[in-house]
Amino acid sequence: MVSTGAVRVLAALAGAEFRRYLTYRQATIAGAFTNTVFGFMRCYILLSVADATGQVAGYAAGQLVTFVWVGQGLLSVVNYWGHQELPERVRSGQVVSDLLRPVDLQAAFLATDSGRAAHAMLTRFVVPVAAGLLFFDFYLPRHPRTYVLFVVSTALAVLICSTCRYLVALTAFWLLDIRGAQMLWTVTSGVGSGLYFPLPVLPDWLVTVLWVGTPFPGLLQAPLDVLVERGGTGHGLALVAGQVAWLAIMTGVCRVVQRRALRRLVVQGG
Amino acid sequence: MAERSSARYRPYLRLLAAQVRSQTQYRLSFALDLGFSTVLTSLDLATLWVLFMVNDSLGGFGGGDVLLMVGIAAAAFPVADLAVGNIEKMQVYVRSGLFDAVLLRPLSSLGQLVAMDFAPRRVGRAVQGTAIYILALTIAPVRWSVPVALLVVLAPVAGAVFFGAIFVAGATVAFWWIDSGEVANAFTYGGKDAAAYPVTVFGGLFRRIFVYGLGFAFVAYLPALAMLGRPDPLGTPGWLRWCSPVTALLVAAVAGLFWRTGVRHYRSTGS
Numbered sequence: 001m002v003s004t005g006a007v008r009v010l011a012a013l014a015g016a017e018f019r020r021y022l023t024y025r026q027a028t029i030a031g032a033f034t035n036t037v038f039g040f041m042r043c044y045i046l047l048s049v050a051d052a053t054g055q056v057a058g059y060a061a062g063q064l065v066t067f068v069w070v071g072q073g074l075l076s077v078v079n080y081w082g083h084q085e086l087p088e089r090v091r092s093g094q095v096v097s098d099l100l101r102p103v104d105l106q107a108a109f110l111a112t113d114s115g116r117a118a119h120a121m122l123t124r125f126v127v128p129v130a131a132g133l134l135f136f137d138f139y140l141p142r143h144p145r146t147y148v149l150f151v152v153s154t155a156l157a158v159l160i161c162s163t164c165r166y167l168v169a170l171t172a173f174w175l176l177d178i179r180g181a182q183m184l185w186t187v188t189s190g191v192g193s194g195l196y197f198p199l200p201v202l203p204d205w206l207v208t209v210l211w212v213g214t215p216f217p218g219l220l221q222a223p224l225d226v227l228v229e230r231g232g233t234g235h236g237l238a239l240v241a242g243q244v245a246w247l248a249i250m251t252g253v254c255r256v257v258q259r260r261a262l263r264r265l266v267v268q269g270g
Numbered sequence: 271m272a273e274r275s276s277a278r279y280r281p282y283l284r285l286l287a288a289q290v291r292s293q294t295q296y297r298l299s300f301a302l303d304l305g306f307s308t309v310l311t312s313l314d315l316a317t318l319w320v321l322f323m324v325n326d327s328l329g330g331f332g333g334g335d336v337l338l339m340v341g342i343a344a345a346a347f348p349v350a351d352l353a354v355g356n357i358e359k360m361q362v363y364v365r366s367g368l369f370d371a372v373l374l375r376p377l378s379s380l381g382q383l384v385a386m387d388f389a390p391r392r393v394g395r396a397v398q399g400t401a402i403y404i405l406a407l408t409i410a411p412v413r414w415s416v417p418v419a420l421l422v423v424l425a426p427v428a429g430a431v432f433f434g435a436i437f438v439a440g441a442t443v444a445f446w447w448i449d450s451g452e453v454a455n456a457f458t459y460g461g462k463d464a465a466a467y468p469v470t471v472f473g474g475l476f477r478r479i480f481v482y483g484l485g486f487a488f489v490a491y492l493p494a495l496a497m498l499g500r501p502d503p504l505g506t507p508g509w510l511r512w513c514s515p516v517t518a519l520l521v522a523a524v525a526g527l528f529w530r531t532g533v534r535h536y537r538s539t540g541s
Binding site: 024026027030031033034037038040041044045048049050051052053056057135175176177178179180181183184186187190191196197201202 | 296298299300301302303305306307309310313316317320321323324325327328329447448449450451452453455456460463464467470471472473474476480
């Protein structure tokens with residue numbers, strides 16, 4: 001199904017998006033600054049919670065520091081809240097020109113998003129993590145293999161998030177205006193992925209429901225748990241396997257919804 | 271005289287009404303948006319509750335005390351966000367040169383920007399924030415007296431003015447640095463979060479520069495201490511706890527001055 005030509009086109013799309021973000025230097029600096037300010041705040045709050053017992057839900061103080069700062073770095077790589085261009089193109093009808101191209105709409109979406117994520121990894125990820133290393137007692141992984149697993153888990157998180165946001169964008173084919181769906185996504189993804197607090201703080205049954213029933217922990221909690229070596233390498237591998245499963249499920253859902261959406265599309269003449 | 275002043279505000283009201291009408295056109299989307307942005311406020315509260323499940327005090331303060339701080343911030347911030355939060359779109363106007371059109375009209379530029387992007391979905395949050403504040407006042411061990419009652423009313427108003435000033439100041443940066451939007455977020459949304467927690471939680475330079483230096487401690491922490499009749503464990507003078515209305519006006523004046531400087535600096539986009 002995927003020819004080498006298609007792969008070349010997708011790689012070119014990713015490269016173009018990477019270069020596009022290189023030109024947004026001001027926005028990159030501004031974003032990294034904000035992630036860092038929030039990092040200080042979240043880090044101090046969690047450390048204050050850990051003050052009495054020296055740990056929170058099994059995370060030692062150093063692990064909490066790593067959790068917060070690497071989380072602030074990954075936030076822009078995984079990109080929960082980025083501006084969506086596709087819905088506006090659906091509303092205005094420009095999506096037709098996207099559909100005329102010999103590249104699948106979803107594949108193009110994922111490819112461009114990967115280019116953006118690669119840029120964020122080299123820029124916006126580095127600043128908060130450096131601040132955390134500089135100002136706090138940071139937990140560094142004991143095993144070299146953890147780093148490899150972290151890279152794999154992060155790549156999966158980026159792809160899962162892309163498919164989720166693509167699904168949100170597809171609602172534009174029905175709703176035209178996606179602000180409501182976007183808001184639903186913002187609320188659920190933030191809480192469900194461990195952005196505000198590590199998920200194990202919650203009651204066990206709720207944590208299980210989140211891991212098994214939603215893709216959200218795969219966005220942030222999974223790569224962070226892998227990095228702080230919670231439960232060892234075996235547990236880390238299980239988390240990555242879960243991410244692969246959720247990527248497959250979300251991709252499948254997107255295929256079905258995309259087929260329906262394109263069948264609904266009415267191009268305004270003119 | 272009354273007639274003249276009502277004529278003066280009529281264009282703004284028209285702009286507001288047009289915004290409300292246009293944003294409620296897609297009904298399902300608007301309903302979802304209103305609903306979930308209201309839920310978003312409860313999320314801060316839920317986060318706090320989760321943290322208190324782990325540890326029954328935060329920075330030396332009990333649940334009721336912290337709830338009071340969260341309540342003041344929750345009542346103040348959404349009002350500022352509703353009134354001037356849409357100034358965030360400033361960078362779009364500067365980038366596209368649309369700000370020219372704003373300056374050409376015989377109305378205040380700040381007033382127009384505020385009215386042009388009014389977001390009615392934020393009403394839900396303001397109502398909910400006020401409800402949280404009232405609830406907090408009944409739960410927290412407030413030492414009621416006449417000055418305290420006055421502060422209870424003034425503190426959220428002062429907080430709203432303070433955050434409004436931060437919104438305007440943050441947007442003004444766009445006159446020099448167009449893509450600065452996210453920097454403003456650190457002080458608006460970040461400031462909202464920082465203001466809702468006891469200052470004792472934070473440490474080092476962050477506490478000195480961000481929380482005390484920029485004045486976020488004045489929004490909720492210091493007034494809450496006054497309401498609870500407690501001194502600041504960090505040793506700031508006692509009278510400072512009553513100063514939030516003054517600091518809010520001060521910050522608003524500085525932000526206004528900054529805005530005027532920014533507008534004068536504006537040079538359109540060229541062709």
